[in-house]
Amino acid sequence: MKTLRRFTAVAIVAALALTGCGGGGAAPDAGGAGDIPDNQAFVEYRPAGDRYAIKVPEGWARSESGDTVTFTDKLNTITVALGARPTAPDAAAGTKDLADLSATTAGFTAGKVSTVDRKAGPALLVTYRADAPADPVTGKVVNDDVERYQFWQATSLLTVTLAGPHGADNVDPWRTVTDSVRWLP
16 A cells, blocks of 8 residues: 555656646747846947948857848847838738748747837837747757837838747847847938
């Protein structure tokens, strides 16, 4: 009888441990992975031509291709693209973007479309979830929370896309980045 009680107690403890570790079948969250540290320093980036400025986390890797620049560090990415658009983007354009993304993006889950105020002016905000590229070493794929801000001035459209693991606490750093956008004369 003592053996049965011990076995039952061990089984209950094991079941509770598995449930607490995410064994309940729910999609995993980042659980701290991908959090940008609160003490992260930011530096201003200005592309050739000086049409805009934006603050990005110091020390992140940078790659450029035409009018697009991408900053990465571990599981987070910031992509800034400058393009042309004759009119300011609106909710209908954001909704169309979500529909287009749903057809072409792995792990896609639509979020919402809204307008937010930032120091550079109003921006169209499109949120969604999408799979990040597979890790080249492990092959592991992480599902990201994505926030895409579209700033418009005259005929210029600046798109700032922020992506990090689902559940990561990057609210403050992402706000620092999007609040730092400035159009230059």
